[in-house]
Amino acid sequence: ALSGHKNWTEQWPEVEPKAEYDVIIVGAGGHGLGAAHYLAKEHGITNIAVIDKGWLGGGNTGRNTTIIRSNYLYDESARLYDHAVDLWQDLSQDLNYNVMYSNRGVLMLAHNVHDVQSFKRHVHANRLNGVDNRWLTKEECKDYCPPLSISPDARYPVLGGALQKRAGTARHDAVAWGYARSAAARGVDIIQNCAVTAIRRHPDGSVAGVETAKGFIKAKKVAVSAAGHTSVVMQTADVRLPLESYPLQALVSEPVKPVFPCVVMSNAVHAYISQSDKGELVIGSGTDQYTSYSQRGGLPLIEHTVAAICEIFPMFNRMRMLRKWGGIVDVTPDRSAIISKTPVEGLYVNCGWGTGGFKATPGAAHTFAWTIAKNAPHPINAPFTLERFRTGRLIDEAAAAAVAH
Numbered sequence: 569a570l571s572g573h574k575n576w577t578e579q580w581p582e583v584e585p586k587a588e589y590d591v592i593i594v595g596a597g598g599h600g601l602g603a604a605h606y607l608a609k610e611h612g613i614t615n616i617a618v619i620d621k622g623w624l625g626g627g628n629t630g631r632n633t634t635i636i637r638s639n640y641l642y643d644e645s646a647r648l649y650d651h652a653v654d655l656w657q658d659l660s661q662d663l664n665y666n667v668m669y670s671n672r673g674v675l676m677l678a679h680n681v682h683d684v685q686s687f688k689r690h691v692h693a694n695r696l697n698g699v700d701n702r703w704l705t706k707e708e709c710k711d712y713c714p715p716l717s718i719s720p721d722a723r724y725p726v727l728g729g730a731l732q733k734r735a736g737t738a739r740h741d742a743v744a745w746g747y748a749r750s751a752a753a754r755g756v757d758i759i760q761n762c763a764v765t766a767i768r769r770h771p772d773g774s775v776a777g778v779e780t781a782k783g784f785i786k787a788k789k790v791a792v793s794a795a796g797h798t799s800v801v802m803q804t805a806d807v808r809l810p811l812e813s814y815p816l817q818a819l820v821s822e823p824v825k826p827v828f829p830c831v832v833m834s835n836a837v838h839a840y841i842s843q844s845d846k847g848e849l850v851i852g853s854g855t856d857q858y859t860s861y862s863q864r865g866g867l868p869l870i871e872h873t874v875a876a877i878c879e880i881f882p883m884f885n886r887m888r889m890l891r892k893w894g895g896i897v898d899v900t901p902d903r904s905a906i907i908s909k910t911p912v913e914g915l916y917v918n919c920g921w922g923t924g925g926f927k928a929t930p931g932a933a934h935t936f937a938w939t940i941a942k943n944a945p946h947p948i949n950a951p952f953t954l955e956r957f958r959t960g961r962l963i964d965e966a967a968a969a970a971v972a973h
C-alpha cells in the first residue's frame with residue numbers, strides 16, 4: 569500500500585561534511601541532536617555538524633525503555649531532572665513532532681522496611697524541591713495498577729509505593745527524529761555512518777577538529793555525547809574520564825490490548841514494566857555485572873527479570889516474550905552525569921548517564937547547549953562537572969537510581 573506514496577519530504581537531508589564547523593557534536597542520540605536543536609534555536613549557532621558512526625537514534629536513545637521521572641534524592645539531581653520533565657511537557661509543540669509524552673505515572677514499589685524508609689525519604693526530599701511524589705499504601709498501589717499482586721504471601725510482598733504522577737514515558741525514536749528534523753531545518757548538518765576516530769588538538773592544546781571516516785573536519789568547538797563510547801572518543805584527546813561501560817538489556821512481550829496503565833519499578837527485585845502504545849509489555853532490570861561493549865548481555869539476567877515480573881504480576885505468567893536487546897551505558901562512580909567543560913579548551917562532554925539518561929534528554933541537551941555556546945556552566949548543570957571527581961563534591965545518586973548500576 570505504501571508503494572503509491574512518492575515524493576515525501578525528507579525529514580532531514582543527507583549531506584556530505586563541510587571542511588569546517590563552529591561546533592561539531594559527536595553522537596546523534598537524543599542528547600547530541602537535542603543540543604544541536606537548542607544551540608540553533610536559543611543561541612543562534614547553526615554552523616553545526618552532528619556526526620554519528622551509525623544511524624541517528626540507533627544508540628541508547630533507540631534502545632531504552634523510555635521511563636521519564638524526576639524523583640531523585642539530591643537537590644542538584646532534582647533540579648536537573650525536573651527541568652527535563654518541564655521541557656517534556658511541551659516538547660511535541662516545541663518540535664512540532666509528536667514525541668508521545670504520556671504522564672501516566674511511575675510507581676516505585678517498596679518490598680521491605682529499607683525500601684519503605686528510603687522511598688519515604690525520597691517523597692519528603694522531593695516535596696521540598698517541588699517535585700511531585702507521594703506515598704501510597706499497598707491498597708492504593710493496587711488501585712493505581714490493578715495487575716499488581718499485593719498478596720501478603722507473595723515472594724516479593726508489596727508494602728507500599730512512591731508515585732510520581734507527572735512521570736511517564738515518551739516515544740524514544742520520535743525524540744531523536746523530532747530533534748533531528750528541527751535542527752536540520754535550522755541549518756544543522758546531520759552526518760550518519762561516519763565514525764569519529766580521533767579528536768585533534770592544536771599545538772597550544774585547544775581543540776582543532778575531528779578525524780572521521782570521511783576525513784579530517786575542522787571545528788572551533790567539539791562536544792561529545794557518545795554515551796557508552798564516550799571514554800573511547802575522549803581518550804583520543806588525552807582526556808581520561810571516570811566511566812565504566814556496561815551492557816543494559818530490555819525485552820518486550822507480544823502485543824496485547826491495553827492492560828497496564830502506568831510504569832512500575834521494583835528496585836529491590838530489579839525489574840520494571842510498562843506497556844507501549846503498540847501493546848507490548850516493556851520490561852527491563854539492572855546492568856549486566858561485567859563491563860563490555862558487546863551490546864548484547866547475558867540470558868541469566870533476563871531470566872531473573874522475567875521471573876520477578878511473574879511473581880509481582882502473576883497474570884503475566886503465560887505471556888510470550890518477543891525480542892530482547894542491549895545498549896552500552898556509561899556509568900560514573902557517583903552514578904550522576906557529567907555535563908561539563910573539559911581541561912581541553914573548546915572540548916565539552918555530556919556523558920555518564922548510565923541507565924537513566926533518556927528522561928534527562930531535553931534538560932541535558934538544553935543545558936549542554938548553553939555550556940557549549942557560552943563556554944560556561946548553566947546554573948542547573950554547574951554541579952555536574954568533571955572536577956567533582958577531584959574535589960569530592962559528588963552527587964551520590966547510587967541509592968536513588970531506579971535500576972542497579
Ligand code: FAD
Pocket residue numbers: 594595596597598599600619620621622623624625626627628629630631632633634635636762763764765793794795796797798801816817818852893894895896897921922923924925926927928
Ligand atoms: P545515545 O543515544 O547512545 O547516542 C550516542 C551516539 O553516539 C550513538 O548514536 C552512537 O552511535 C554515537 N557514537 C558513539 N561513538 C561514536 C563515534 N566514535 N563516532 C561517532 N558517533 C559515535 N534511561 C531512562 O531515563 N529511562 C529508561 O527507561 C531507560 N532505559 C534504558 C534501557 C536500556 C536497555 C538502555 C540501554 C538504556 C536505558 N536508559 C534509560 C538510558 C538511556 O537510554 C541513555 O542514558 C540515553 O538514551 C543516552 O542518550 P545519548 O543521546 O547520550 O546516547
Ligand code: PYC
Pocket residue numbers: 633635636637840852923924925970971
Ligand atoms: O532511570 O528510570 C530509569 C530507568 C528505568 C529503566 C532504566 N532506567
